[in-house]
Amino acid sequence: MPTLEITQTIDARGLSCPMPIVKTAQAIKAIPSGAVLELLATDIGSIKDVAAWCRATGNELLEQASDGAAYRFVIRRK
């Protein structure tokens, strides 16, 4: 699988609800449609919240993973 080109990374590690979502919403406005954003978070609630945010806003959640230290979400702007 080809590696996705990440346009911007949001580091929301250490921040709790709702800041990972708030920061993602602010950052996604700054990238063009179709570009990919990466979100790093430690808030366990973000697993459900990022999916809910993508569903509500129509942005596409491409990948989600955990490396044990943080969760990583890859989102494509609609």
Add this chain to the structure above:
Amino acid sequence: MTTATLPSFDPLAEAIAVVDGLPEVVDAPLPAPARDSELKTKDLLIIDYSGDLEKVWAALILASTGAAMGVRTRVFVTFWGLQVFVKDSKRITGENWMQKMLSAMQRPGISHRKLSRMNFLGMGPWMMGRLARQYGVASPKELLDAAQALGVEFIPCQMTMDMFGLKPEDMIEGMSQPAGAATVIGLMTENSTPLFI
């Protein structure tokens, strides 16, 4: 005596006749199904009545999240909630002694909120602030800044502003035009999910 035969009625034949009358299925590409995002979501209307730290916190978490999720979000600020949106730098507001005394008893501004319970002369809010920082929880001030950046409208209640002697220059930057109860009812009954906090 002959019995007149009733015209025969066959429901199945009737049904087949109706189906026969339908147009043929056209062999053409169908439009793409509507995505979830194209469904019209309701607006969010939060009525911030309270000036208590914990309630203001909840109102601002929901307001900033609502706007982040692409929901048009408005906060109608009334009664004690209005004190939250007075500039932090203001110590005393109002024109007559009663209005001034009310603001002196509870210093206005988002950074000077008290807890409704366990305030203990400011010990409670101080501990809440410490815990919030320790656990990466955004302060009410940070949430207010984020909410404003995401386009949340904060609408002050004109009647309460008059009663507390608050002037537009007492309030933080970026507040909407003051309005009244009719605006709130209009929004509530139109297309907003209302929350009274």
